Amino acid sequence: MNRVLNAFGIHGYGVSLREVRRYYRFLIPYFRPYWKGYAGLIAIMVANIGMTLFVAGFLKNITEAALQHHLQTVWRLLALGATLFGAAGVMGFCNTYLSTSITNQVKRDVTADLFDKLLHLPVSSMTSFHSGDAVSRLTNDVGTATGGVGTNLINILYLPIMAASSFLYLFHLNRQLSILCISFGPVALIAVVLFSKYMRTNGKAMQKQLGIIYSLINESLVGHMVIRSFVLEHIFSKKYRKANNAFVSLELKGAILRGGFFLCTQFVGAAAFLLSLGLGAADVARGTMSVGSLLAFTSLLQHLVSPFTGMAHQVGGLQRSLAAAERIWEVFDVPTEREGGEARMRRAGHSLCFRNVSLDYDGSRNAISNVSCSIPAGAVVALVGPSGAGKSTLFHLLLRFYEPTSGRILLDETPIDQFSVRDLRYLISFVPQETHLFSGTIRENLRYGRPSASDSDILRAAKDANIHEFIVSLPKGYDTEIGERGLRLSGGQRQRISIARAILKDAPILLLDEATSALDSETEQLIQDALDKLMRHRTTIVIAHRLSTVRNADAIFVMDDGHLVEKGTHHDLIHQNGLYSHLYRLQFREEQVGVVERDPNAEII
Template sequence: MAEIQKNETSPSGKIFDLEILKRLFQFIKPYNLKFYSLVLTIMLGASLAPVLPLLIRQTIDGPVSAGNYNGLAKMMAIMITILIVQSLIQFTNTYLAGWLGQNIIRDIRVQLYHKILHLRLKFFDDTPIGRLVTRTISDIETLADVFSDGIAAIAGDILQLVLIISVMFYTDWRLSLISLCTIPFMLVSTYVFKEKVKKSFNEVRNAVANLNSFVQEHITGMNIVQIFNSEKIEFDKFHQINVKHRDENIKSIMYYSIYYPVAEVIAALGTGLVVWFGAKQMLNAEVTYGTVTAFIMFINIFFRPIRMIADRMNTLQMGIVSTDRILKLLDSEDYTTNDGSKKANLNGEVAFKNVWFAYNNENYVLKNISFNVKQGETVAFVGATGAGKSSIINLLSRFYDINKGEILIDNHDVKEYELRNLREQIGVVLQDVFLFSDTIEKNITLGDESISREKIVEAAKLVGVHDFIMQLPNGYDYNVQERGATLSVGQRQLISFVRAMVHEPKIIVLDEATSSVDTETEELIQSAIDKLMRGRTSIVIAHRLSTIQKANKIIVLDKGQIMEEGNHDELLKLDGFYANLYQMQYKEMFV
């Protein structure tokens, strides 16, 4: 994680990072035929570049000088044919490069999203979601240009330069020297441009990531922004980030605005020198008019790939920076290891043995926790906010791994179970219910096609939510919009109970499952909860002590430690932590 964050602000390094390029080429392997076809067509296109000036020279010095109209027509036909072939090659290059780039970024995006799906929750605690969006969308899109204007295109430009220089010296070495005397100026300006734009592009990518992070976070928390009248403050923050984004882009545009006119002036200077020297040679009959014309064309063809190489080098640099960031995410080992191979139908016996856990490996939120839950029993956890209640259920499903101790299910360490097998048998109903922008049915089944509509309806009737769903437009096919925005908190909670029921878990976890609903709704789902818990091991976290008085065991947590343990009556007799909590809540209910 530190690597990823650090890379946001570090300047880009080497253009040709061989390790990164090697990794990048691994994604090309499935498309080797297309890639080598692209390389071949680029080389063919580069090989044809010097042909047209030579044909022009031959035409001027031959048929045109001799007044041979038939010869002129023949040469025109050959040149038209060459132009058509070049156009076809250009079309093939563009299509193959685009096809290759889009298929590769599709593969990388699939791999990256698959990786993100399996990262442990701690990673998302530390990483802004906007940065992950930037990785998955913007950075990967940048890679498409690496294949359309990157390595293969640069190789083609270099080959074209070599061929043109060879043909020029073969044609006339004196004109060649005159033509190429401006190259040092072009190379110096190109190098300066490359270095400036390289740094600028990296700053642009950082600005994009910051912009994405800010927008995603603040749109998600828009209700808080408006509740506390923070619109102006947040707008000012956004304005500053946006200004930074604009300035970095303008800086990049400025470098292009300077470089291209300078490059044109240098190319024009080379053309002027050829015309001046060539005219003197023509007057002395030492060179033909056709040769001078060909060299004017050579200069234009020669300087174009030099300018393109500078641009493509920067495209490649952007690709290297984006690839480096993507590979850091792909290589991240911040995921829950799935080394377990045990697949079994759980009975539901749970045991924590001397468990220590910290989110940051320093400040323990659970300290030497030990308890047992027998099959079919209900254990409830109570305590103040931050006591460690929610951490216990996160550890049971291996959303986080413990620092010390053991967590056993059916006398086997949870790490022995195959992760999917473990989680599909633990049903969790959270306080903050998340619904996707989809239908009610899809939010209940979560895409599991083995769950039939009949089973959904049966569970909905058990919870008591079926009539409410049928009153909605399209019933179970009603789209709840993003995060279930069209439903109330209580309605979302009821749907989460249906979701837990249809997956038929062996262990049920209720994390403040009724704390967000009113008394009437709580009464509606309480009987359904009792049915859901029947025959299953249940772990309940609740602020409302009235909902857990029937639990087989109540564990009182304070600052990550077990303070008391027993059933409701036993804990009241102790007149300790639990009794104080009960009396405080009793007063709140009847004052």
């Protein structure tokens, strides 16, 4: 590989050997399952080289036979030529099929691995990839990056062999003319020097701009109702047009580069052809070269010069593939989530303990600082405090979405990082305030709580969450499609399905981010009763938005600015006249004047 690249002057002209080696090392595991297809492509390549040399000889011999009036030889050569040209058509079909098949299968495998990688990225890393940009990497970037796995890969072998074979045949026909013509090959490489680096830079900018466009489209579709309600259509339309115009500008720049590249290579090819034709015609006139040899020479000449220009085109394609591959490598290079140890985990009990736990999200300020508390097995604990106090951060740490900057979290006196992430999360049911449902049916969404659950288990969980009657009232019942993110359902219905999903999981640890916040008063009471039953004999942590819902908690932890500032029962905290007492009395006064449904983000989250 290195010798081939160096032979065509690729090293140092925008594509380093290190990058090329990394590119193909990355793709080799995806090549191996399809080695038979590559063997077929190589066989076709060898046959094509033989066919090209045959055509040159065919033109020489049939021309000379015609000039000598050997009609029988002409007809025999025509019959042989028709047979071989028919075989060439079959080979062309096989080449197209094999190349397309291999490319698409490799693309499928890379996409599957990239998607799997995205699913396993730590939350802290995943937040750095916009969902639209991630989609762009999965679709456009993978398609471009795998462009060098089919015919392009074979051409890296085919073109230099074709050039060498053509030169040997041309040298046999006319030594001086063949040496003169091959000198045009290095001239073609000047196009690589002039254009390849700029094509690489422009290609990378195009991939990045596509990610921006995908991100904008995704945000616009997800926030469609907000855009309409705030009459922001013209603003987002302007942003999209601006992003699209930037991409079109890059495309036009790429077209200019490719056009200039093509112009240079065509000029070299035309100059070589005209020179060989003129000098060869002079040799024919002098009687030192036959007409058949001249015809064979000029027909084969393109296969001497074109591999140089062809390799230049391969470099251009490789530039685009490398630019796209770099964006894929950015994802693959992110360390996956640390799995943890292999400590054995019990199904029952499960006390929790935070010991001097701190978390620094961005390197400048701790989200929580030196939090220490203990939660006995089976206890119901509430987390309360102002917005940004760090309550959700504790949930994220328990689920190991993030690792503590310092301190430890213990589960039954064992640090949670000694358990595997999968085992730990199997023991936790998490009901977020902002419910997320997946496209599909209600039954499918419920079964995500426990994929092995039976239909009777699903029915029972739905009844416990007070959603069964609503579901059976739908035309297709549990097989009703709920649309993207469940947008065909109301907020309360989505929340109850989320609660049913958590009930179905039946985990011994519950994390509830005010699971009844999206429900009306009547439904809230029914759901609260179901949750009260569910919380029995389970370790439960509730983030409370309305303090009236956690008065019966075994303990209440009050957080402020990342610190645990108070803890105790509702009665104890009221008499301490601290932050909890202040927030409770503030809510109580608002409810007395008719503020029943509060903005959960206004003061307490």
